[in-house]
Amino acid sequence: MDFSTFFITILLDLSIYLLIVISMNLEVGLTGIPNFGRVLAIVGGAFVTGAIPGRILMLIYNIQGDYINSNAQIVNLINAQIFHDKLTSILVLIMTVLISALMGSALGFMSSYPALRLREDYLAIMLLIAGTSLVIIGINYPAIVGGTLGVQIPAIYPSLLGQGDTLYINIAIIHSILAFLFLMIFNLISNSPMGRIMRAVRENENLVVVLGRDLKSIRGKAMALGGGIAGIAGSLYSFYLGSVFAGGFDNITWSFYPYLMLILGGAGTTLGSILGVLSFIITFRLLDIYKDILGGLLHFDPVWLQYMLFGIIIIIILIYRPSGIIRERARPLLKPKD
Amino acid sequence: MDPLITNSIIYSIILGLSSMALTFTYLTTKVPNLAHGVILIVGTYTTFTISMVLKLNPYISLPISFLTGGLTSLFQYYLIIYPLSKRGANIVTQMIASLAFAIAFLGALNAYTDYINYAYLIQSRDISLAYLDPIINGTPMIFYVGIVIAIFLTIVLNVFLNRTRIGTAIRATVENSSLSEVLGINTSVVYVISWFLSGGIAGIAGSLYPLQFVFSPGTSFGILISIFASSILGGLGSIYGGLIGGVIEGLTEKYLVTQMANIISPAIGVDPYVINQYSGLIPLIIAALTLIFYPKGITGIKGE
Numbered sequence: 279m280d281f282s283t284f285f286i287t288i289l290l291d292l293s294i295y296l297l298i299v300i301s302m303n304l305e306v307g308l309t310g311i312p313n314f315g316r317v318l319a320i321v322g323g324a325f326v327t328g329a330i331p332g333r334i335l336m337l338i339y340n341i342q343g344d345y346i347n348s349n350a351q352i353v354n355l356i357n358a359q360i361f362h363d364k365l366t367s368i369l370v371l372i373m374t375v376l377i378s379a380l381m382g383s384a385l386g387f388m389s390s391y392p393a394l395r396l397r398e399d400y401l402a403i404m405l406l407i408a409g410t411s412l413v414i415i416g417i418n419y420p421a422i423v424g425g426t427l428g429v430q431i432p433a434i435y436p437s438l439l440g441q442g443d444t445l446y447i448n449i450a451i452i453h454s455i456l457a458f459l460f461l462m463i464f465n466l467i468s469n470s471p472m473g474r475i476m477r478a479v480r481e482n483e484n485l486v487v488v489l490g491r492d493l494k495s496i497r498g499k500a501m502a503l504g505g506g507i508a509g510i511a512g513s514l515y516s517f518y519l520g521s522v523f524a525g526g527f528d529n530i531t532w533s534f535y536p537y538l539m540l541i542l543g544g545a546g547t548t549l550g551s552i553l554g555v556l557s558f559i560i561t562f563r564l565l566d567i568y569k570d571i572l573g574g575l576l577h578f579d580p581v582w583l584q585y586m587l588f589g590i591i592i593i594i595i596l597i598y599r600p601s602g603i604i605r606e607r608a609r610p611l612l613k614p615k616d
Numbered sequence: 617m618d619p620l621i622t623n624s625i626i627y628s629i630i631l632g633l634s635s636m637a638l639t640f641t642y643l644t645t646k647v648p649n650l651a652h653g654v655i656l657i658v659g660t661y662t663t664f665t666i667s668m669v670l671k672l673n674p675y676i677s678l679p680i681s682f683l684t685g686g687l688t689s690l691f692q693y694y695l696i697i698y699p700l701s702k703r704g705a706n707i708v709t710q711m712i713a714s715l716a717f718a719i720a721f722l723g724a725l726n727a728y729t730d731y732i733n734y735a736y737l738i739q740s741r742d743i744s745l746a747y748l749d750p751i752i753n754g755t756p757m758i759f760y761v762g763i764v765i766a767i768f769l770t771i772v773l774n775v776f777l778n779r780t781r782i783g784t785a786i787r788a789t790v791e792n793s794s795l796s797e798v799l800g801i802n803t804s805v806v807y808v809i810s811w812f813l814s815g816g817i818a819g820i821a822g823s824l825y826p827l828q829f830v831f832s833p834g835t836s837f838g839i840l841i842s843i844f845a846s847s848i849l850g851g852l853g854s855i856y857g858g859l860i861g862g863v864i865e866g867l868t869e870k871y872l873v874t875q876m877a878n879i880i881s882p883a884i885g886v887d888p889y890v891i892n893q894y895s896g897l898i899p900l901i902i903a904a905l906t907l908i909f910y911p912k913g914i915t916g917i918k919g920e
Contacts, residue, residue, distance in 0.1 A: 312708045314650070314715070392907035399648050399707050400907065403844045406650075407903045410841065414896040529837055534715060541712060578730030582723040589720020596713045597699050 284563065286450050291559045293453035294515045298536045299543070299551045300457070300464045301507035305386075306537065307545035307606075308473055309500035310480030312402035315389060315409025317532035319505035321524070322385040323378035323512025325416055328423035328431060328522030331374045332356065335432050338366060346424050356432040367434045375513050382509020383502040385412070390501040394494040401497075409533055416524030428523030435517050449518050456514070460507055465548040467503075476500055477546070538592050544602030553603050558588075620874055622759045626828045628866025629762045630656075630821045632859045633769065634839075635846035637817035639858035641689075642847070643790045644810040645701070647710045651692055651718035653840030654725065655815050659685045659822025660831050661725060667748055668738050674748050675761065678823050685819015686812040692717050693811040698804075718836070725833040741832035749827045758827040765824070769817060770859065786810060838896075842869065845899030849906050851913025860914055869898045 298316060305311040333345050335356045343352055360367050389408035393401040416422055423429050439448035467473050478486050479496050487493055516522045535558070543554020565572075565584050572580040595602065638652050649655075659681035667674040696713040705713075729740040749756045777783040782805075788796040789806045797803050825831055825839075842865060850861025877891035906913055 310708070312711060314711075392904040396907065396911055399646075399711065400848070400911070402708065402711055403648055403848060404903055404907060407841050407845055407848075407899050410838075411897050411900045414894065418890060418893040530719065534719060537712065538716065538719075576727070577734045578727040582727040582730065585723025585726070586720045587723075589716045589718075589723065592716035593696055593713055593720070596705070596709060596716070597696070597703070600703075600705060600709060 286446055288559055288563055289450040289454055290446065290518065291563070292555055293450065293457040294511050294518075295536060295539065295555045295559060296457040296552060297460055297511035297514070298508055298532070299540050299555050300460050301504040301511065302536050302540050303464060303545065303547075303551050304467065304476075304507070305500050305504040306540055307547070307551075308468060308476040308480065309497060310398065311390065311497055311500060312398055312405070313390075313501075313504070313533075314402055314406035314537065315529070315533055316508060316536055317527050317529055318389050318405075318409050318412055319382035319386045319508035320512035320515075320532050321412045321416065321527045322381040322505075323509035324516045324522050324527065325412070325423050325524070326378040326381045326509070327374055327513040327516040328429045330377060331370045331434065332429070332432050334370060334373075335360065335366070346420055346429065349424060349429050353430045353432055357437075360432055360434065360437045364438060367432075367437045370432075371434050371438070371517070374517075375510055378509040378513035379506040380509070382512065383506040386501040386503075386505020386508070387498055390497065394497050394501075406529075406533075409529055413524050413527050423522045423524055426525065428521055428525075430521045431516060433520065435520070453514055453518070456510075460510075461548060461552065464551070468546075468548060472499075480546075535588075538588060541592060541602055542595060544604035544606060546606040547602075547604045550602055550604035550606075557603070561587075617755045617759070620871060622755055623828060624867055624870035624874075626758060626762050626824065627870045628863040629766045630824055630862075631839075631842055631846050631866040632862030633766060633821040634818050634843045635850060635858040635862035635865075636770075636773075636855045637814040637821070637858075638843055638847050639850060639852055639855050640810055640817075641814040642852050643855070644786065645697060645710075645807055646707055647697060647714065648707075648844070648847075648852075649692075649814075650711055650715040650840065651721065652814075652818055652843060653836035653838075654718045654721045655685050655688050655692075655818045656822035656825070656839060656843075657725060657831070657833055657836040658688045658721075659819030660825045660835070661728065661833070662819065663823045663826050664740070664745065664831075665732070667745055668740075669732060669736055674745060674827060675757075678765070678820060681819040681823035682816040683819070685822065686816035688721070689811045689815020689818070690808065692721075692815075693808065697811070698807075722833055722836060725836075729833055742830055743826075744828070744830045745826040746828055756828070758824060762824050765820060769820070770856075773813075773817075773855065782806075782809065841899045842866075845903040848903045849913055851915035853912065853915040857913060857915035864914075865899065865902055868902065869895045873898060 298320065302313060302316055305313045332353065336345060336352060339356060339359045341352055341355050345352055389405055390401060393404040417425055419425065435449060436445055439445050475486070475491060475496055479493060483493055486496070539554040539558045540551065542558060543552070544550025562584065565580065569580045572583065576583065634652065634656055638649060641647065641649050662681040662684045663674050663677040666672050666677040666680065692714065696717055697710060700710050700713055732738060733740045746756065749758050752760065777787055785796065785801045786806050786809065788801055789803050793803050846862035846865040847858050849865055850857030873895040874892055877888040880891060881888040910916060
């Protein structure tokens with residue numbers, strides 16, 4: 279693998295995971311909701327992307343047939359048309375991403391609803407249990423995204439961004455810009471009155487209730503916002519892959535790893551989210567390169583070495599530097615009197 | 617006996633024992649242990665190693681699984697829970713640390729399974745050891761063993777907690793740890809014992825698992841979700857609540873869903889097998905309903 283391919287791969291991973299980590303930073307870092315089921319909203323976005331644009335384009339181009347059963351033929355027919363119709367593809371793209379965001383928000387809010395008023399550990403357990411539920415439905419109910427076989431998505435990215443190597447470079451650039459934009463939005467929220475009340479919930483729930491603010495609504499807002507961003511991440515990831523397969527969304531890759539990235543970088547900080555993702559992804563990809571050499575020596579799949587390594591790194595960080603790489607500084611509104 | 621009934625009862629015993637153990641550590645250290653599923657699978661692979669690699673009777677592994685599970689749990693306690701609680705880390709941080717421990721240990725278990733596969737040429741994932749289990753009167757032996765073990769462990773734990781000095785110390789620590797320290801109870805010993813016991817019970821539950829069900833290291837996070845739902849249903853307030861919650865959860869997931877599937881199937885024209893696949897949603901439904909309508913769970917009902 280040459281350097282530019284390595285760089286593009288890193289950038290593609292980075293942008294998607296940065297979006298996810300930003301969404302978790304809103305919930306975990308600012309509001310203190312331990313979301314162990316991030317995968318739920320991501321899957322929501324991915325399912326919307328697998329199920330909706332293809333069917334809408336079928337209607338637009340007047341193609342008959344069953345979208346799931348004859349998926350490959352229908353997607354081919356759509357692709358033949360969509361390459362000459364950039365306006366439709368960009369409209370469908372924007373609409374899909376927006377619906378994915380809405381879906382993610384709804385799922386984020388709904389999954390936390392039963393435990394919004396309870397203690398954090400109950401919230402954590404509830405979100406963990408809810409996390410994988412949508413994947414179970416997706417695998418067993420083929421009408422959404424083709425069950426165990428998955429579905430292809432119409433080639434909206436290739437029609438807009440060109441083909442071959444340029445496609446992935448363009449996707450990497452656009453995704454990175456979007457992720458950076460959301461990082462700025464996170465920074466704004468984090469420094470706004472909303473960010474302060476979220477931090478207050480994190481630090482002391484009872485204080486917030488005593489001051490007359492509604493705990494449920496603040497947490498619910500954080501979950502909806504975070505879920506929305508995660509939904510967008512799921513949708514963009516699916517557009518980039520060009521297909522959706524429900525079984526590909528496991529809890530470890532899509533809930534636990536982002537959580538560990540956030541802890542690594544420093545929960546609650548803007549710079550921390552990007553540094554956490556970057557250091558995690560680079561380590562991950564470097565290990566990936568030396569996988570084959572290691573595999574022969576170890577007599578087991580080097581993937582498990584990654585598991586062990588990341589687990590141990592996070593344990594060390596939690597014990598010796600619980601704030602992560604970047605320490606969150608307290609910024610009082612008023613200077614304390616001497 | 618009807619295989620569905622034996623299957624469901626064994627599953628509910630496994631869930632009941634594990635969620636009893638989970639509630640036990642939750643009560644003493646206040647940490648919902650995310651590594652509990654992995655500890656259970658440690659028990660499973662202990663049985664696997666003893667029966668497949670060493671070619672011994674799988675039932676010999678029960679006490680050994682108790683030890684391996686207990687030691688894994690103790691290792692977790694000394695590696696993360698003890699240093700973190702000493703530094704005053706909050707519950708959420710301890711949960712993340714136990715998640716990190718679970719991922720690291722899952723990696724180690726997977727590496728071990730790969731190695732067994734390489735060194736002994738034995739299939740080590742997605743398998744069941746049910747064929748090793750002798751059939752007694754048409755029912756697999758694990759059914760009787762499971763029931764006896766569940767009753768035995770519940771009684772022993774009850775006697776241990778209510779009739780011994782150290783049991784009293786554990787109960788005192790659960791009620792109020794700082795007050796117990798003032799009274800001269802060595803709470804760190806209490807924590808060590810409760811983590812060891814909890815891991816041991818999870819190990820035994822895991823040891824029963826392979827004799828009836830298909831397992832791989834990855835089963836750990838799947839079963840963790842059912843265990844958490846059972847504990848929520850049980851109310852996280854008493855170990856017997858956990859036991860009852862696990863039994864209800866297990867029976868619902870295996871027995872009720874299968875029976876419902878048989879009834880609904882002709883009406884909606886879907887194969888019962890397909891409907892059965894949705895049993896993975898039962899933990900979500902049970903946890904959500906419990907938290908919405910009765911967050912204190914089963915044991916909360918008794919308290920009022």
